[in-house]
Amino acid sequence: MPLSDLHSLPEDLYSADAVREIDRYVIDEKGVNGFDLMQAAAASVFRRLVKRWPEPGRILVLCGAGNNGGDGYLVAAAAKRHGLDVNCVAVAPVRKLSGDARLAWQKAKQDGVGIVACAGMAPDELDALFGSANLLVDAMLGTGVTGAPREPFAEMIRRCESARVPVVAVDLPSGLDATTGAAAGDVIRADMTVTFIGLKAGLFTGHGPEACGDICFESLETEPWLEGCGQQPLALRADWASVSTSLPRRPVTAHKGRFGHVLIVAGDRGFGGAGILAAEAASRAGAGLVTLATRPEYVAPALARCPSIMVQGLIHGSELPALLDVADVVVCGPGIxxxxxxxxxxxxxxxxxxxxxxxxDALNLMASRVAVKDDDHILTPHPGEAARLLNCEVAEIEVDRIKAADRLCQVFGGTVLLKGAGTVIASGVEVPRIVSGSNPGMATGGMGDVLSGIIGALYGQLGNPLHAASIGACLHLAAANLAARSKGFMGLLPGDVIDAVPSVLAETERKRGSLQAIESGT
Known part of the structure; x- marks a missing residue:
């Protein structure tokens, strides 16, 4: 997702039910004509479409039976009026159309759009239709549909995938749960999703980041009524641009004692690199002091890699209390x-x-042996570890990641950071956060160790676990994205992310003017 679009998105993320209620409120309580609202939505899709693809070629619009389908018919009508080559497939029978959606179908017919019924079309006819399209518009299934798509929608989704041409999703990709980001069956993988009224939480977590492509938001001028509609966000969207403002400025009188002493307890035999990565990441993320407690054989490699940290080799747990006594924050688990x-x-x-x-492995040990509930800890499980902690299957975690993070908070307390595309951060008290954006290059061993070190450093500086987890996750992603510009995704390593952290932080300090005196030479 382009950063320019990402940073212009609102922070509030709603459930599908909440967005439908906002839509109802605007129409029924504020007197906005529903068909006018549908026309505005379609116009915004068409505007975004031609901005991205100025010469789109032949456009094929796939329309369902609800208002989402109505949007699609009006997109096709707008394209026809502008002289573009456009056709519609009525994936749902036209007889099922009612209300504003039926008016939209009639408008498309009046404007000369060719509309063919999916029912009864031979496979070779569909092959020809999809084979001649240069761009597809998905307006099949809206926010009111849950579960796996049925036929013929499932087949149309598969045809979109095999067509290998750009896809624009209207409001959300068909097959994606707008609230949870789950995909129970076939799902559209769009290049761009234009969504309306309120951002849906499911677009940003689970399958959402992959299915949506670039997310464009159109409020349709409904912002003045959001407060009065009584709907609360399900989560808040977080990215580096929004959370970095919470980082405190460093005063001129700063000293290392003010920024936390982080103790990293990590690295049993065979896993020495995990502790070294976490310790170096904590140093780069601004910790005042960092101590690594690890196996004795990893002391020399750790100092060779990062001489600014203190390293203590431990053979038995009885040696650890002396180090714990002087630590402000402890990171435990990488490679233990x-x-x-x-x-x-x-x-x-x-x-x-x-x-x-x-x-x-601290989480895995918690799941099997060491039961812990505490308000002051931050747990950072991936879906597999979360499933072990809750004694369930990974699929149960992924079907509703927000709910899973809340369940972990209820059972174990504290703040939970559930990793994955669209990382979810919950505290059980405040509204959960979802980190928007993803980076496939982070799917490699050691990235989680870097994240835990960054979060530990920020916890030591901020003292607030929810803020530390949110800012840490966003910093981790921003650094990975910066590193990927030169390293790409396939060759990205945890050390590359650590090396990029200072540059991300420096840019934030530069925007604040913190580095002005140094850069001006005064």
């Missing part, structure tokens, strides 16, 4: 394994009562 060494370390960390970030 599930043997006696890791279990001893986790038990000491929990017994200390220190604010902590628990990741990786």
């Amino acid at each position: 394994g599930r043997s006696a060494w890791g279990q001893q370390m986790l038990e000491q960390v929990v017994a200390s009562g220190r604010p902590r970030v628990l990741d990786a």
Whole structure:
């Protein structure tokens, strides 16, 4: 998603029911004509379409039976009026159209749009129709549809996938759950999604980031009525541009004691790199002091990689309390394994009562042996670890990631950061956050270790676990995106992300004027 579009999006994310209620309120309570609203939505889709593809070629619009289909018929009508080559497929029988959607179909017919019924079309006719299209518009299934798409919608979705031409989704990609981001069956993979009235949470988590492509938002001038409609957001969208303003400025009198002493407890035999990555990431994210507690054989490699940290080799958990006594925040879990060494370390960390970030095998040990509930910890599970913590299947986590994060908060307390595309951050108290954006290059070992180190550093500086997790996740993604510009996705490594963190932070400081004196030479 282009950063320019991403940063212009609202922060409030709603459920599908809430957006439908906002739509109803605007029409029934504020007297806005529903067909006028539908025309405005279609006009905004067409405007976005021709801006992205000025010469789109032959356009094929796939229309369902509801208002989403009505939007599609009006998009086709707008294209026809502008002299473009456009046709519609009535995927749902026209007889099912009613209200504004039927008016939209009539408008498209009046404007000369060719409309063919999907029912009864032979496979070779559909092949020819899709084969001649240069751009597809998905207006089949709206926010009121849940579960796996039925036929003929499922077949049309598969044909869109195999057509290998750009796809524009109207409001949301067909097959995607607008609230959860789940996809129970076939789902459209759009190049651009133009969505209306209120942002739907499902567009930003689960399958949403992959299915939506670039997300464009059109309020249709309904903003003045959002407060009065009584609908509350399901989550808040977070990105680096929005959360970086919460980072405190560093005063001229700053010293290392003011920015937290982070203790990283990590790296059993065979996993030494995990602790080193977490410790270096914590240093780069602004921690005043960083100590790494690891196996003795990893002391020298850690100092060679990052000489600014302190490293202590530990053989037994009884050696850890002395380090815990002087730490402000503890990061425990990267590479600690599930043997006696890791279990001893986790038990000491929990017994200390220190604010902590628990990741990786610390979570697996919690699921099997060390039951913990605490308001001061941050848990950072991926879906597999979340499933083990809740004793369920991964599919149950992914079917509703927001609900899963809330469940983890209820069981274990504290703040939960559920990793994945559209990372969800919940505290059980405030509205959950969803980190918008994704980076496929982060799907490699060690990225989670970097994240836990960054979050630990920010927890030590901010003292607020929800803010630390939100800012840390956004910083992690922003650094990965910056690194990917030169490294690409396939070759991206955790160390590349660590190296990019200072540049992301420096740009924020530059915008604030914090570096003005240095850069001006005064």
